[in-house]
Amino acid sequence: MFNDTVVKEIDDIKSRYPDRKSALLPSLYVAQREFGWLSSEAMESVARALNVPESVVRGTATFYAMFRHAPAGRHVIQLCTNVSCMILGAEQLVDFLKSKYGLTPGGTTEDGRFSLVIMECIGACGTAPAMLVDTDFHDNLSEKRIEEILEKYK
């Protein structure tokens, strides 16, 4: 369950909305940060903090792509392969991540360092191909650049 600091953080979030259920998405982000992913315990904690049924929490949590329902690696790579990125070589980069790091879409490296999520447009089409590593944007990607960038994430 959440500690007192987190409970207070969620109370603050609740105060921004006319009803407590509206705090669900931001609270799920808090739970994901605290637990690393949305485990049953994480979702139960959110349900209790907001006093909404757990079934509602699960329904919402499973609808949105950015909520994780399994443990992730230490760093999450979110690589876009939508059309603007695809025509500039994003799919070759997916192959490269597999051959070089053993990383497949939806998977995690054996050492738990990286997870890979394929994204539907991250709004960096002018500097495609692009990815987010955790919350950092990286663009104009090539195999060489990916190697250099990932070096910084241990």
Added chain:
Amino acid sequence: METFLLKNIDSPTSAEIDEYVRAGGYRNLAKALGMTPKEVLEEVKKSGLRGRGGAGFPTSMKWSFAIADPKFPKYLLCNADEGEPGTFKDRPILEKNPHLLIEGMVISGYTLGAEYGYIYLRGEYPGARDILDRAIAQAYEKDWLGDNIAGKGVTFHLAVHQGAGAYICGEETALIESIEGKKGQPRNKPPFPVNVGAWGMPTIVNNVETLSNMPLIMEIGGEAYARIGSADCPGPKLFSVSGHVTRPGVYELPMGTSLRDIIYTHAGGMKNGKKLKAVIPGGISTPVLPESGIDCAMDFVAMPKAGSMLGSGAVIVMDESVCMVRVAHRALKFFEHESCGKCVPCREGTDWLRKSLERIEKGEGKEGDIELLTDVSGIMSGRTFCPLGDGAAGVVLGMLKHFRHEFQEHIKERKCTYS
């Protein structure tokens, strides 16, 4: 052209309130607060501003409906769920010019009689989240937000609500569901959000770019604004240009600039001297145009006549090396993934279209597949709950209209002739 929406964004501290104020910021809000809400609405009406999210609905008309509704409180939601693939035009405003948006929202809230606003920001823009939070805190500190704005007793409160990776939440009723903590599934209309929106109250949902035009309308007046760009949908417009051009990026140009000019004059033309093959002019949900179709004015009125749509103004440029079957397949993978599953024509239709396109691309297409694609797209068109399904069908029909031979070739040769 002098820019307004992207003014000053090259400065590394453009998001700071002091710099924004130095460049003339919040002056237009002060001007609006010296007028009655009715007078401000009249200027917006004269400006002819149309919503920049994609539908192009006249902003003042939408606002009038919410104003006419006697229920309070009213809510103003900013749609910053910029998810239409190919679109990255709102990002420079959110990250580099956040006070322009805040100023525009306070002007809008004052006009609408709305005292609460939320910015629905897509989850994929974590950097913008921090910048907006900081800008909002600065605006509270300087009394441009709060209970006594500019000492005039005007109230407007603003907070950021972060989405979590669902394209459908860009649809206004899905956005409202999402802000209420639910799955982002569109609502049946009527009632429209202007009467029954967030938390059952009158709600206006406007795009980032739409709201960011308010300070300009205040600055130069509705009549002068209406003289910028196309007569029937005036104003500056942000275009996101990506793909095989020399200078991809976001360009602020008068509405109605021709697609050819955007590609060749502003974005520097084709990269590596290759030939232009096709353009998706308004984000992935808009029908593709062949090279012969780019002499059209990019606005809400002219583009449907040219066989596509302005959409979000996201121009994706493709050279001769690109396989159209592959693009269609990738686009449909996207729509299938993002379909919310609420209505059958979209949920099943996107699945059928994606499967058929995948088969054709792999060289496993069958005779009759093109007819199947046409059939399924036809059944979906106009029969889905929200525009997502229509968009998916339109993409396939546009591809078949201009590049049918490529689909036929894939089926006949049993392979892709491009890779």
